[in-house]
Amino acid sequence: MPMPPDPLDPAWNERLTEAMLAVLGRASDGPHPDLDRFVELQRDYPRRGGKHLRGRLVLAATAAFGGDPSDAVPVAAALELFQNWVLVHDDVEDDSEERRGAPALHRQVGIPLAVNVGDAMHVAMWRLLIDSDRPWRDAVLREFLTTIRTTAEGQHLDLSWVHEGRFGVGRDAYLGMVDRKTATYTVVAPLRLGAWIAGGEPPPTLTPAGLARGRAFQVRDDVLNLLPDAGGGYGKEFAGDLYEGKRTLVLAIAFERLTPGDADRLRTVLDHPRDRIGRERVEEALRLIRSCGAIEEAQRFAEHSAEQGLERLREALRDAPGRDAVAAIERLVEDLASRAR
């Protein structure tokens, strides 16, 4: 089907969803009610919508570097599928309640089935890439290897801090975790993938540009999570990060700014598992965090990082031939930093 040239056109969203649903449904050997259900569970998160910002960033980057975005569909869909299986496992790991406005998968079917569903989605992601016969396949496969490994490293840092009850990790350690866990697969990888698909080599300056935009995205997300009126389109529960004991830049700043007594109190309050922390403790934590201006400072950091990232991005894409697509990239990363997952 002929596709519109603009990667921001909603028709691309449908095409990416279709590509994901198709690969998740393949390879079943005849009707089998239990296995049909298995396919449906794998399709659950991809069906819940989402803006496919990462996938569309792949399409836009491909066009910016002079390639054909239709060529990039399997790769963009694979990156979206990566996001989806990671979310299934993340929701288990964080014991999240909701995902995109509905209960998290493991809250519907239990941890065992959900972990296995995520594994099946993971292998389907590789199928999308391996089934390609394009000249860029090898470079793309290697980009995915690095991206997934890096993301798992970031997730390990985040989870192990929670596991060990370490709150005062400091801004640099926190941002190093964000670079790995979020910024790499959200911004750096899509841009680099576009360059490979267009037949070139990603300019090295893309990486710092993407990391700065990725940090802005995550920190903005941290901030949004603590604004009660963010609700609606945001799709995550208010203050869920506090219920889950997640490290955020807001917390790193609060621990720097609070008096030792208040910092101790915040640590004590947050050091409860999700099922025992309760609303009152979360509200006390919120009061302490608000009292020291940590939310505002994190917001300023996000804005600065977003601006810096945009400047670097323009520089990195200065000679890219697809100027309309460069503008689309800027709009997409703007969307990322100002909106949600």
Added chain:
Amino acid sequence: MPMPPDPLDPAWNERLTEAMLAVLGRASDGPHPDLDRFVELQRDYPRRGGKHLRGRLVLAATAAFGGDPSDAVPVAAALELFQNWVLVHDDVEDDSEERRGAPALHRQVGIPLAVNVGDAMHVAMWRLLIDSDRPWRDAVLREFLTTIRTTAEGQHLDLSWVHEGRFGVGRDAYLGMVDRKTATYTVVAPLRLGAWIAGGEPPPTLTPAGLARGRAFQVRDDVLNLLPDAGGGYGKEFAGDLYEGKRTLVLAIAFERLTPGDADRLRTVLDHPRDRIGRERVEEALRLIRSCGAIEEAQRFAEHSAEQGLERLREALRDAPGRDAVAAIERLVEDLASRAR
């Protein structure tokens, strides 16, 4: 390093372990105590030993079909790594206590870290294969795609029966699950991979031969789990399958053979979660199962399936040029069906 021609030589075991540990350690960007720990966690299960029967089956099959087993090392190591990440996730999914004589990973570090460690091992498995530049790479990648998907389907069947409290699944449904969950990656895939590496196409008769041997392996495992004196080298807790409420051929037979009253009683007893079933209920279940001769019948099934599989295997390998390696395959599948994981 020059390797002995015999895939049964213990030197191959070390080489496969080394290949696994090497890929799990790669791609870290400088010293980082938390990430060094992440690598160690990924190396935990591969370091716990094991006989690498599946990996050595790949080596032997390669030699049998006329190839060089040294060529097959990354593939054999990848298949072992597959087994290892699947075990990390399986242990979470079954809430197993032990693995190879030590506590299961999630019992040491919690479910969140363990799930993520398994994901990192999964991507390292793909790295071993994608990094290869051999002509068989594509065929091998596709074999892994199919094998992992099939294994996840089998795991889904097994887990969803537990989740829904369905005990009377019947022999055929049970064996269909075993074909997917165990027999495919344990016997069929190693044999087929050897054929691809040697440059040929796997003979279609390999699949039924491998499935029959794989069934024998799993059912023997089910039986061993209920023999108190199997202990020692077996490496799994006695009657662990009953504690975990797993479906086995022994149970399928017992539900066919017991009087309706006894079958109801068995169902009631087994329908308790692992942390509440308790030793007395497990002992009652064991008495009921023993009373109807289900263990012996399952054992006879395993022996018959093993014999049938061996016959079919000999037939499938009749024209394979590496006769010594064919003998090694027979010894390895013998080992599989008569011993443990």
